[in-house]
Amino acid sequence: MSDRRTPLDLVRAEPGPAYTATFDGREIQVLPGQTVAAALWSAGVTSWRTTRRTGEPRGVFCGIGVCFDCLVTVNGRPNQRACLVPAEPGDAITTQEGTGHDELR
Amino acid sequence: MNSAEHQDLAVIGAGPAGVAAALAAADAGARVTILDSAPQAGGQFYRRPAAGLGARRPQALHHAWGTWQSLNARLRAHVEAGRVRHVTDRHVWFVERLETRFTVHALIGPEQTEPDTVTADAVVLATGGYEKVLPFPGWTLPGVVTAGGAQAMLKGGLVLPGRTAVVAGTGPLLMPVAAGLAAAGATIAAYIESADPKSLARHASTLVRNPAKLAEGAQYGAALARRRIPVRTRHTVVRAHGTGRLEAVTVAALDADGRIRPGTARRIPCDTLAVGHGMLPHTDLAQALDCTLDGVNVAVDDEQRTDVPGVWAAGEATGIGGAVLSRAEGEIAGLSVAARLLGAAPDPRVLSAAESVRTRLRAFFAAIDTVYAPPAHWAESVTDDTVVCRCEEVTAGEIREAVDGLGAGDLRTVKLLTRAGMGWCQGRVCAPGVAGVAGCPADTARRPFARPVPLDVLAQPGNPSRNEASHD
Numbered sequence: 001m002s003d004r005r006t007p008l009d010l011v012r013a014e015p016g017p018a019y020t021a022t023f024d025g026r027e028i029q030v031l032p033g034q035t036v037a038a039a040l041w042s043a044g045v046t047s048w049r050t051t052r053r054t055g056e057p058r059g060v061f062c063g064i065g066v067c068f069d070c071l072v073t074v075n076g077r078p079n080q081r082a083c084l085v086p087a088e089p090g091d092a093i094t095t096q097e098g099t100g101h102d103e104l105r
Numbered sequence: 106m107n108s109a110e111h112q113d114l115a116v117i118g119a120g121p122a123g124v125a126a127a128l129a130a131a132d133a134g135a136r137v138t139i140l141d142s143a144p145q146a147g148g149q150f151y152r153r154p155a156a157g158l159g160a161r162r163p164q165a166l167h168h169a170w171g172t173w174q175s176l177n178a179r180l181r182a183h184v185e186a187g188r189v190r191h192v193t194d195r196h197v198w199f200v201e202r203l204e205t206r207f208t209v210h211a212l213i214g215p216e217q218t219e220p221d222t223v224t225a226d227a228v229v230l231a232t233g234g235y236e237k238v239l240p241f242p243g244w245t246l247p248g249v250v251t252a253g254g255a256q257a258m259l260k261g262g263l264v265l266p267g268r269t270a271v272v273a274g275t276g277p278l279l280m281p282v283a284a285g286l287a288a289a290g291a292t293i294a295a296y297i298e299s300a301d302p303k304s305l306a307r308h309a310s311t312l313v314r315n316p317a318k319l320a321e322g323a324q325y326g327a328a329l330a331r332r333r334i335p336v337r338t339r340h341t342v343v344r345a346h347g348t349g350r351l352e353a354v355t356v357a358a359l360d361a362d363g364r365i366r367p368g369t370a371r372r373i374p375c376d377t378l379a380v381g382h383g384m385l386p387h388t389d390l391a392q393a394l395d396c397t398l399d400g401v402n403v404a405v406d407d408e409q410r411t412d413v414p415g416v417w418a419a420g421e422a423t424g425i426g427g428a429v430l431s432r433a434e435g436e437i438a439g440l441s442v443a444a445r446l447l448g449a450a451p452d453p454r455v456l457s458a459a460e461s462v463r464t465r466l467r468a469f470f471a472a473i474d475t476v477y478a479p480p481a482h483w484a485e486s487v488t489d490d491t492v493v494c495r496c497e498e499v500t501a502g503e504i505r506e507a508v509d510g511l512g513a514g515d516l517r518t519v520k521l522l523t524r525a526g527m528g529w530c531q532g533r534v535c536a537p538g539v540a541g542v543a544g545c546p547a548d549t550a551r552r553p554f555a556r557p558v559p560l561d562v563l564a565q566p567g568n569p570s571r572n573e574a575s576h577d
Contacts, residue, residue, distance in 0.1 A: 033155020038262025
């Protein structure tokens with residue numbers, strides 16, 4: 001990646017110090033201000049949900065909070081729109097399976 | 106946190122239209138609250154990187170950045186002087202019309218479980234629009250994103266979903282998206298436009314009256330050429346391929362009738378497909394207020410007034426037309442509100458500049474609309490196993506069975522028989538796709554609330570004065 005221009009280069013970004021969150025237990029680096037979706041894309045993750053009917057993987061689709069395809073579980077709270085919710089230091093982001101409420105059944 | 110203070114005007118949305126409306130009304134002496142779901146003003150068009158990302162040249166991702174800087178500076182000055190309250194992270198779900206005023210009901214983001222209200226004598230709906238995407242096999246694969254979504258994630262989070270992108274669909278939005286992704290380091294393997302932009306020539310007289318828009322198009326065209334992006338017009342994406350992740354797309358040429366030309370299919374490896382087929386206005390709040398629609402748009406008069414007294418609308422909600430038109434409409438709305446609150450008509454001399462921009466650009470976007478229509482026979486490529494309603498996972502085969510086997514002839518019946526449009530997004534994404542596959546008109550759905558609302562918020566006493574008291 002180092003030989004390629006990045007979005008951060010393009011706008012000459014000088015982000016604050018990165019912090020750590022986890023995705024399914026794996027540590028990922030997050031830049032301050034990034035949403036959960038942006039943090040996951042930065043970490044090379046594009047799917048973080050499986051659908052409740054056929055178990056298909058999903059991630060960001062509309063990117064602006066309209067489509068609800070990017071639902072994810074953050075700190076045990078399911079059905080958070082990853083494209084809207086800012087990632088916070090120490091967040092435990094986990095793949096959401098089905099409705100996200102399956103453990104309640 | 107509660108906004109108990111009563112305001113003259115509540116503006117919903119802090120994009121180009123909402124900010125322009127707030128500024129015009131505040132300049133004329135009105136007390137204004139502007140409510141917006143984002144943490145920063147600007148809307149989708151002027152979406153900026155989060156402050157913590159420390160972008161020193163945000164303008165590298167923007168067109169007409171100077172215009173925004175001046176709008177934003179005026180907004181900040183009004184906020185500092187106490188003439189405008191800019192309330193961020195407010196997700197408005199309902200506007201309640203009372204006898205002589207309005208209560209705007211919002212949820213505080215990002216959790217969206219705590220309510221907040223603002224009361225005002227008048228409301229400007231500047232709720233913007235969102236992207237329309239028609240279904241095709243493979244469009245639910247991760248790595249397939251809306252063109253505007255890819256742009257929003259880039260502008261706001263400074264991220265790309267992959268390294269090699271295809272940009273496809275129809276409409277002028279695809280140009281800045283492709284140029285932006287390329288500038289940010291993505292390789293654009295192909296730019297696939299289903300329309301034939303040459304047919305814009307039929308609208309030459311409208312185009313020459315909009316030299317700034319022509320220049321903008323030419324700039325983006327030059328940027329695509331400079332980066333050697335292969336552009337294919339009268340082509341379409343037929344299918345997205347991959348297992349768990351996008352790996353390639355198949356594109357094909359279209360004939361003059363908008364059907365796929367046999368033997369032209371070509372597979373292009375990519376890890377990102379940014380796709381869009383135009384835009385749709387957000388009309389939920391207007392519809393819940395009983396504002397009349399004109400087609401899919403909120404109907405407004407020359408002063409941007411809806412047919413509900415006290416409610417104005419401006420920007421994409423009244424018809425898709427971009428940031429400059431949105432600003433002109435917002436300015437007209439703000440000037441009209443300020444005058445009407447005092448029982449006067451707005452001064453025609455003050456309105457005239459914005460009115461001529463509005464006239465010119467509405468004509469321009471009417472021409473754009475006729476040229477950049479999705480291919481006429483797109484639904485024929487949607488295979489029976491293609492998921493059309495993404496939330497409820499309703500396939501094209503199920504929709505066709507509802508029509509052919511069960512006799513459904515309208516969107517509502519298809520929805521009741523298949524659950525298409527009953528999921529989280531409430532049909533915002535799938536309605537055009539379901540209608541196209543079913544072969545019925547894409548009626549504008551009425552949704553009681555503009556976004557999901559927790560039951561305990563709904564269960565609170567409906568009287569807005571009690572809501573306010575409980576938060577003081």
